[in-house]
Amino acid sequence: MSLRYGILGLLNYGSMTGYDISKYFRESVGYFWNAQQSQIYRELTALEKDGLVEYELVIQSDKPNKKLYRINEVGRENLNGWLYDFNIDDFFITRNALLLKLFFSSQIPVNRTIEMLSKYKERCEAAARELALHTGDLSDYQNLVEDDSESLYWKMTAARGLADYQASARWAGECINILRKRGEQDD
Amino acid sequence: MSLRYGILGLLNYGSMTGYDISKYFRESVGYFWNAQQSQIYRELTALEKDGLVEYELVIQSDKPNKKLYRINEVGRENLNGWLYDFNIDDFFITRNALLLKLFFSSQIPVNRTIEMLSKYKERCEAAARELALHTGDLSDYQNLVEDDSESLYWKMTAARGLADYQASARWAGECINILRKRGEQDD
DNA sequence: TGTATATACTAGACACATCATATATTACAC
């Protein structure tokens, strides 16, 4: 049910169309959540049916008409309930497709795995650079404490994303080194 | 389709029952993949129907009878194909329920978020301790290069899990500090 | 004139994941 609350949370910041929400998921929260367009439109329909959001049809002449969704009181209460309750176990449900593949990779040539890890490392570094442009680390305490609430929480999540990408790149580098040494040994 | 290959990969190490596989998912690869019992039995049935695995019914007198599954040649080829092919994009599909919640947490009292992060931090530290018992870091190159293949790949994934838990705990600690300062400020 | 890109929404089919529950046996503690 997380997608539902992701959408409600965004709508709580301001009214949006399905298209806006979809863009937001891709561009702004992509490093910790993702959703397909079709999923978002479907969930918006469900949210409206359940009475947590309302929409206004906006007639446009230069672009296709759109449905501008806004959260209502019921939706806000629902969102707050979800924010307030938490189950630690939910935070440890992980899926890492790379690790799953790597775990079984003794079956294939070392060079192929090196190739995979190298491409992964590059992408992590690129993602880290990208995120670093828009945020920093959390060491500038004073500044952060004085930030408005929303940007503070945003920065905390971004810092996590950044740390993640950096750690991933570092780890991939170590794995590559080990695999290269092993490759030499095998020659 | 990752679960399918996770199961095939495990069966490639040795024959197992659904129950064994389920335990394995919980205990050994839990830090990067998880699956429900019902999911595993269903997938085993599908794998057998698709001709990638076979099973032998083992009659037991001390415990309920069981189906001992083993991978066959077709299954092995399938597994190798999956291992060999990779799509980097797949490795960047992430879902982090904690970050999603934190992102919107400006709506609820700071103390509640501190509570959530503290519990998260504790669990990360416990998980890190647990993983560290069974593995180490990747700095002991010489030893690693001489390891047999399977344990090397296993150690690389474990090192990633460990680094992840440690980084998560560190990050949670920083967030807690910032939120505490902000809490004081608000008094 | 053609092509690509951005905006904006809809819908069906299918694949995959999860939940809840059911069945059955043995071992062991209280």
Place this chain on the structure above:
DNA sequence: GTGTAATATATGATGTGTCTAGTATATACA
């Protein structure tokens, strides 16, 4: 003898995610 944990599997219902493709308009660019 009653309860509980471990072993072992099965399945219906529901929830969530992905794929595909269709509809429509405007702008930019070559």
